[in-house]
Amino acid sequence: MTEDFIRRRALRIEQNPGIPLYVFALQASEVNRVADVARISRDEAGKLLGYQRPEKKQHVKQILDYLNGDDVLFPNGLILALPSSVRFKGSRGPNSTDGLATIGTIEIPLPESADAPRPALIVDGQQRSLALARTKRSTLPVTVAGFVTEELEIQRDQFLRVNTVSPLPHNLVSELLPEVNTRLPTKLSARKLPSALVNALNQDSDSPFCGLIKQASTAGSRRSEAVVKDNSLISAIEESLSPSGVLFPYKNLSNGTADAATMREILVVYWSAVRDTFPEAWGLSPTKSRLMHGVGIRSMGRLMDRVMDRVVTVADIESSAAHDRTMMELALIKPHCHWTKGRWPELNIPWNELQNTPRHISTLSNLLVRTYLQARMSPS
Template sequence: MTENVIKRRALRIEQNPNIPLYLFALEAQEVDLVADVARISRDEAGKLFGYQRPEKKQHVKQILEYLDGEDVLFPNGLILALPTTVRFKGSRGPNPSDGLATIGTLEIPLPESRDAPRPALIVDGQQRSRALALTRRSTLPITVAGFVAEDLDIQRDQFLRVNTVSPLPSNLVSELLPEVNTQLPTRLSARKLPAILVNALNQDSDSPFKGLVKQASTTPDKKSDTVVKDNSLITAITESLSPSGVLFSYKNLANGTTDTASIRKILVVYWTAVKDTFPEAWGLPPAKSRLMHGVGIRSLGRLMDRVMERVLFDADIDSPDISDRVMAELALIEPHCHWTKGRWPEINTPWNELQNTPRHISILSNFLIRVYRDSRMGAS
């Protein structure tokens, strides 16, 4: 290691001509010099930065205890996103490459000071990297796979892919998906549109959910304000995008396009009407209001399919009286709801004993739909 650069023998893997991939080794103490952790966060304008979850101190402690123990073997490598300023020089000689890999020397520039940003970002192995920075075995060689990509889209895509065996927290995946523009596996691709919609509901000024949705990037000082779990909303929207849901008709299966703008309008109109119908229960923590609880969000999401199907049969989503129409439909169930006190009739359950379980979601949603249907029949 020289003053401003780390030089390491490396293999350049001939995998993708547009994204160089290198295999090399760093000393444990050098990992902290080379790589930063891109923590997930948002700026004041709501733009998403980074992709890594918070540090797990207990996990780091366990790794450190092993590293500081006897007979250490640490084949668990790191994956780094390297800057375009790295340089690779192939070795001289008759056979530096076998067609799969080329041997040579990789040069990684170092920051001018400890306070300056590191040149690389950790895509996989942040808990290991923290333990490596603390271990007494500071010169332990660590295997590294590094790909050259400063584009956050590519980094996030790789981050999601390498964490499929040990699943990432669902809220972290949900918040990252809208930022990934590369082709995703089918399982993740199906979650992208609902995640985009929930992100918009949490960010847009006309949304009743603005600032209320708890996401992976939610800072500790804002957690008391975020009372709705993003996964509850995502699941409710996902169900409505299924063939039996009101949002399904806005997906064009023939050409693979989706009228996202209309879907967003439907969600904003419906949930604003919910907020205005139950103002005393809106925005409270789930322990004080089952409306903001997973069981409330999921059940009202299922009711949305019935209500909005009825409303949109007679009016366009851009009709000037669309909000009044939805409010009129919700008024049919309002007297029967007990989000903050009392007992739910017929299902004979105290308001605060409803839980976010498949059984309770099914019981409450069936009750709301039945009351809505019977009240409509009685009103007609």
């Protein structure tokens, strides 16, 4: 009779009383039986699922080639999120613990069938686990550290932390950050609000960017429609959250909170007006429209601070008047813009030679802001 669990000798590490932590070994073939990969995606309602990046086939092949070679030493362990259904029984005797760890036996439940969900999720070691599932050394012992939690937020938090040495793709980190509510390192914490605003702009039906932002979870069938890179928009929002930006007043520095709803409204009003001012350039691929290119998003983002600073002083941001006023302000620069054809005469450069580089972003930003301010000062 086949047992419905795997039993292994294990150490229970006395680290966090609320989250049991175990160290044990599994055979290479057993990893795939107990652990699954939580791929990042979104459901039909737009809720974020999982946290793992796609498989890196070349990386997996390199690991597999090593595992199938001679003289294998594989100390690189896996980190698993274990279900609450695991059982640990400490060994008897006076030497079963040294105050740091307790020796005993862990039992990990197995799926009831081949189609049933596996009980554990891989937090770190996805590429290694895929290679282990395919190696001819199916009985190779593999070191595993497993912590018991079924809370996705804790799993995502640990996933982000263990991947700081070998950086994760920016878009994957950006999409996961708003889902993590634990204390984050300063650098990640600063990116959390801009990332949350970009997520909202991509998901909300009233946003001009709805479905247009390319994120880690963007399905393959929709990637051609997602023409704006999330990192460009995040960077634009980060700049607007600086002391000179229009979003800065909605941050409460004394308690660390922010009026994200008003920030979102300002972004929706401004970029809706950008869309309506340049309809021929909106929603196209960056190769056909530099407005949707990183250089266009970043430069128009800097112009937003000047335009919306004026709009919010004369109109209720939630009213239709705010959109109309923003359109009036953008009309001042419209004749000078060349997003899809022609040349930027002031820059002496064809429209499609603008690149997402600091120099071009700075040059185009300066032109747009200077043109806007000069037009505002000109007599009617």
